[in-house]
Amino acid sequence: MKNKIILVQPTMGISGELACHIPLSLLYVASGLTKNKFKVIIMDNRLYPDSWRQKLLDYLDNNTLFVGITVMSGSPIANAIEVSKLVKNTGPIPVVWGGAHPTVRPEQILIKNFVDFTISGSGVNSSIKLAESLSKSIINPEEFKDIAGLGYKHNGEIICNKIYKGFEHVPYTDMPYYLIEDFSKYRQIGSTERIFPIYSAYGCPYNCAFCVSPSLYRDFKYKWVPLPAKEIVDHIEYLKKNYGATEIYFYDDDSFVNLDHIHSIIKEVRNRTLKIKMSFRGARVNEVLKMDKEYLHELAEAGTHILHIGIESGSQRILDLFNKGIKVEDIFQMNRRLSENKKIISGYNWIIGTPTETLQNIKETTNVIIKLIDHNPRCIIFPPNKFRPLPGTDLFILAIQHGYKEPATLEEWIYEELEGDKSQVWYTSEIEKMIKMLQVTSYFIDNKQVLLLKKHSFKNMLIKLLFMLYRPVARFRFKYGITGALIEYPIFQFFVSRYRK
Ligand code: SF4
Secondary structure (H helix, E strand, O other): OOEEEEEEEEEOHHHHHHEEEHHHHHHHHHHHHHHHOOEEEEOOOOOOOHHHHHHHHHOOOOEEEEEEEEOOOOOHHHHHHHHHHHHHHHHOOOOEEHHHHHHHHHHHHHHHOOEEEEEEOOOOHHHHHHHHHHHOOOHHHHHHHHHEEEEEEEEEEEEEEOOOOOOOOHHHHHHHHHHHOOOOOOOOOOOOOOOEEEEEEEOOOOOOOOHHHHHOOOOOOOOEEEEEHHHHHHHHHHHHHHHOOOOEEEOOOOOOOHHHHHHHHHHHHHHHHOOOOEEEEEEEEHHHHOOOHHHHHHHHHHHHHEEEEEEEEHHHHHHOOOOOOOOOHHHHHHHHHHHOOOEEEEEEEEOOOOOOOOHHHHHHHHHHHHHHHHHHEEEEEEOEEOOOOOOOOHHHHHHHHOOOOOOHHHHHHHOOOOOOOOOOOOOOHHHHHHHHHHHHHHHOOOOOOHHOOOOOOOHHHHHHHHHHHHHHHHHHHHHOOOOOOOOOHHHHHHHHHHHHH
């Protein structure tokens, strides 16, 4: 009986270069498979962008049951296609795609002869069931019908089962961390920490109009499920003791839906006198406004490093369009509150290029950003993400109304990148130039080089030098909307395309 399963994390484009954490979603899938006696190998192509082909060929053999790939929309698709074709060239080994992109567009993937199955939605249990079916001496396609979220081909037809409507929790004691080949290879730009991503809560109850979460969780009984503080802190302690974790990145969609949730975690961290840094990927303006000085102080003292906050826009009209439920004044108030804390770094996320967004709206956003940096030198501005219409979101419909044509093929999805060069039909030439300028300059307008580049290395020295030289130009362009003679942009795109492989 074949029982080897190779799970692949494809390369991620330039974002994978900035932060390369252990592939948490693959560990979740691997947990169920290893418990059911399958032999799992995790291959992370981000670590071997030039040598993954040979590595994969070395792993593939007669005992390989299937190769599973986790695929997000955008540039990871390019690498996932390459991996799939390589597998298919070696023999009839099934290829399974899971993750964000197969969740929204499984049919477009299954048309391809290099993909046999897709798994939409959470894939822990479905992967086990699929592995069990495929490992039988006679495969019975009838069994595929009962596998939640499975997409497959039968008698020339593409069939996509309904997804599992819930979160699949994996206790940390079941996480096969031993499958990670070399922890020292994981990194985050400028950081010296050994970072481990974990979840403290699943899901999100909000309804941001650009985000896929509301449609994914629409029929879930509970849209936000926090885990018990004891379990989370046990997990942190385990990672610290066994793998030398020095920082935990909470990958939650939203950690602060109920402030007591994180409060109970930091209390537990304090009670155990655990020395660990913590960063939170999901926080909202309205939630930070509910945190008083004491709460923020406790967060900081417990080791909070970065709090990522999705602000998205400085234009009230666009905030309303996004259904963020906040006022521009709330953003300033939140920033002031965070600035009073001298330990926490607040990282702000943005989206630009939405249908109906005018040049004036974008300028409102850049004005807000400049003020935020001036009021709070410990805030970092993440480069604005280009609005990407995602199927299932409210703004996808608006984009269609404004002439958006969804990529017609899987290959076209490769260029649907947040930092890519693709323009949308609703961009005017002024907006397009403005977006290009903001994509480059926003890396340099704040104090990232001081706040984030902690590691002493030649590369970081070069980045700091670049900051020193280019920052005044970047801030000038950004502040006054100067888009002429943007010679920086082709250089920026050169780097983006270099990582699209
Ligand atoms: S953007 Fe964040 S807060 Fe808004 S719905 Fe999505 S996950 Fe929730």
